[in-house]
Amino acid sequence: MKPTSDDSDAGQGWSVYKRLLTYSAAYWPAFLVSFVGFAIYGATQFLAGKWLESVIDAVKEGALDQRLWLALAVLVIYAGRGIGSFLGNYSINYVARFVIHHLRTQLFDRMLLLPADYYHHHTSGEMLAQLTFNIEQVTVAATDSVKVFLREGLTVVALLGYLFYTNWKLTLIFIAVAPLLGVVISVASKRMRKLGHRIQKSVGDITSAASESIKGYQVVRVYGGTEFERDRFHKASDLNRRQYMKLVVAESINTPVVQFLVAMALATLMYIAMSPAVMGSMTTGEFVAFITVAGMITKPLRMLTEINATMQKGLAAANAVFTTMDQTAEQDHGSLAPTQVSGELCFSDVTYQYPEASVASLQHFSLQLHKGQTVALVGRSGSGKSTVAGLIPRFNDGWQGEILLDGQPLQDYSLAALRQQIAIVSQHVVLFNGTIAENIAYGAQANATLAEIESAARAAHVMEFAERLPDGLQTQVGESGVLLSGGQRQRIAIARAILKDAPILILDEATSALDTESERHIQAALNTVMQNRTTLVIAHRLSTIENADLIVVMDQGHIVEQGTHDALINRKQHYASLYNMQRNEESDG
Ligand SMILES: Nc1ncnc2c1ncn2[C@@H]1O[C@H](COP(=O)(O)OP(=O)(O)O)[C@@H](O)[C@H]1O
Ligand SMILES: [Mg+2]
Numbered sequence: 001m002k003p004t005s006d007d008s009d010a011g012q013g014w015s016v017y018k019r020l021l022t023y024s025a026a027y028w029p030a031f032l033v034s035f036v037g038f039a040i041y042g043a044t045q046f047l048a049g050k051w052l053e054s055v056i057d058a059v060k061e062g063a064l065d066q067r068l069w070l071a072l073a074v075l076v077i078y079a080g081r082g083i084g085s086f087l088g089n090y091s092i093n094y095v096a097r098f099v100i101h102h103l104r105t106q107l108f109d110r111m112l113l114l115p116a117d118y119y120h121h122h123t124s125g126e127m128l129a130q131l132t133f134n135i136e137q138v139t140v141a142a143t144d145s146v147k148v149f150l151r152e153g154l155t156v157v158a159l160l161g162y163l164f165y166t167n168w169k170l171t172l173i174f175i176a177v178a179p180l181l182g183v184v185i186s187v188a189s190k191r192m193r194k195l196g197h198r199i200q201k202s203v204g205d206i207t208s209a210a211s212e213s214i215k216g217y218q219v220v221r222v223y224g225g226t227e228f229e230r231d232r233f234h235k236a237s238d239l240n241r242r243q244y245m246k247l248v249v250a251e252s253i254n255t256p257v258v259q260f261l262v263a264m265a266l267a268t269l270m271y272i273a274m275s276p277a278v279m280g281s282m283t284t285g286e287f288v289a290f291i292t293v294a295g296m297i298t299k300p301l302r303m304l305t306e307i308n309a310t311m312q313k314g315l316a317a318a319n320a321v322f323t324t325m326d327q328t329a330e331q332d333h334g335s336l337a338p339t340q341v342s343g344e345l346c347f348s349d350v351t352y353q354y355p356e357a358s359v360a361s362l363q364h365f366s367l368q369l370h371k372g373q374t375v376a377l378v379g380r381s382g383s384g385k386s387t388v389a390g391l392i393p394r395f396n397d398g399w400q401g402e403i404l405l406d407g408q409p410l411q412d413y414s415l416a417a418l419r420q421q422i423a424i425v426s427q428h429v430v431l432f433n434g435t436i437a438e439n440i441a442y443g444a445q446a447n448a449t450l451a452e453i454e455s456a457a458r459a460a461h462v463m464e465f466a467e468r469l470p471d472g473l474q475t476q477v478g479e480s481g482v483l484l485s486g487g488q489r490q491r492i493a494i495a496r497a498i499l500k501d502a503p504i505l506i507l508d509e510a511t512s513a514l515d516t517e518s519e520r521h522i523q524a525a526l527n528t529v530m531q532n533r534t535t536l537v538i539a540h541r542l543s544t545i546e547n548a549d550l551i552v553v554m555d556q557g558h559i560v561e562q563g564t565h566d567a568l569i570n571r572k573q574h575y576a577s578l579y580n581m582q583r584n585e586e587s588d589g
Contacts, residue, residue: 019322037087053166056285088150093147111131128211134320139314140314170273173272174294185305255302336408346403349401350401369536373550384557386538394410422502425508431489431493441499459525460498498525507537509539509540512540
């Protein structure tokens with residue numbers, strides 16, 4: 001589940017690189033144009049060397065009549081350079097921006113399909129950091145670095161070409177340093193990739209720390225967490241700073257070392273080139289141009305070593321992105337897709353253990369929910385009620401035993417079709433930034449008519465407060481519905497479920513945020529909604545489920561008792577004692 005360690009990551013540069021390249025494969029014509037553009041750019045460097053040689057020879061020989069074409073050549077060289085760099089630059093960005101777009105959307109698409117378990121083990125901060133920071137790192141690597149790599153790389157090739165063309169023996173001396181350069185660059189690359197990976201992790205920590213204290217600002221203030229949160233954030237930020245500094249050290253050592261190796265080659269070259277035997281075989285123009293061009297190579301080489309850091313950071317980021325993209329999506333191999341199920345649910349001997357949990361949260365659980373019935377789950381918190389609810393839409397997947405819907409195993413339905421049959425209202429209401437109406441008619445319900453939305457809103461007692469708002473149902477609820485009370489938000493969630501009108505309804509403490517008065521009203525509405533559909537209701541207040549067809553009492557993942565309200569009261573055991581306890585509490589309060 002955890003991201004790969006940075007050690008194993010360091011060895012994966014090449015495979016990540018190849019995988020990134022496959023993304024650009026579809027854009028090979030643009031890539032080719034870019035290559036040609038930068039090749040033209042590089043060729044102008046070759047020509048510049050040749051031009052210098054001709055100027056010196058012309059001056060030396062007093063061939064001043066050559067000045068017209070030499071002057072025109074300057075214009076040609078610069079025009080070529082301009083056109084080449086435009087073509088190269090435009091095309092490489094064209095490719096890179098598509099690659100980034102595909103990468104980002106594929107990452108997000110995968111996140112939409114990841115199992116519930118993934119979300120339990122990764123913070124939203126981490127996931128957001130991947131979509132923003134990591135993708136940005138890949139972007140810079142894929143645009144700027146690739147551009148510099150092509151342009152300067154081809155320049156080096158052109159300049160080397162000139163050197164070979166002028167004096168290949170001398171050039172071989174110059175080339176001899178290449179293997180050494182290779183070793184230095186590869187060691188540095190590994191180190192940079194490792195640091196790049198750590199930097200991303202620290203950015204994830206920063207976003208997590210920030211988003212948690214922003215979301216929980218009230219708890220932070222009231223429980224004196226300001227100091228703790230500040231400390232946590234400062235630490236994360238400082239860790240980030242330190243990793244960056246290490247990267248700076250790696251970069252700053254790398255470049256001069258490479259430069260010095262090149263200087264050594266250059267010095268050797270000079271020394272040998274100026275020996276009388278060699279000098280005699282070259283014209284002055286050739287000689288001066290050769291030395292000048294050899295010197296000119298140092299600049300593109302420096303740029304190449306400098307962008308290596310960006311490149312390695314990008315590769316490390318791409319690796320993390322690919323790791324997320326390779327997470328297995330929810331298992332969805334079923335093909336049954338009925339438009340409407342009748343809602344007959346049967347659990348037989350179901351045992352479920354959360355991944356990474358040490359004990360099963362549900363053990364040998366058997367229960368039959370007949371079509372149209374209302375079954376209530378009650379029991380202490382932690383007894384496994386929500387776990388049961390999470391099995392039906394297959395959020396909690398991978399159970400032992402069998403769960404049948406209309407006589408067919410749940411796994412035989414396609415996930416989308418299965419979930420289409422289910423409406424859920426849970427304790428944690430999720431509202432999206434938008435209007436009340438948009439929140440009620442969310443997702444597949446988005447094309448509901450205003451009349452339908454209104455009638456759902458009325459049934460869930462949303463109209464009661466919506467009517468008093470200036471914009472009615474068109475009032476913006478604010479991010480996560482912060483502008484509404486808990487009870488109001490829960491009513492919107494209930495309206496959403498009513499509008500969906502699905503054969504299976506799951507209410508997991510759906511009315512817990514309501515006061516007794518509102519709960520009684522909504523209960524009446526829910527009772528109407530529950531008719532003709534299979535309902536699993538988990539309730540804290542037992543008074544709300546007295547009329548259920550079946551009441552199931554759970555404890556520590558087991559069913560300890562079941563029956564109707566009257567039967568269970570007569571048994572005078574678990575349910576009866578829970579019930580009497582609540583009655584006493586209510587009359588005391
Ligand atoms: N995502 C999870 N990973 C591991 N254990 C979990 C997870 N969710 C719940 N549990 C454990 O499963 C047990 C049952 O939880 P739950 O079904 O939520 O109880 P209830 O809804 O009855 O209060 C608890 O012991 C809880 O700690
Ligand atoms: Mg629960």
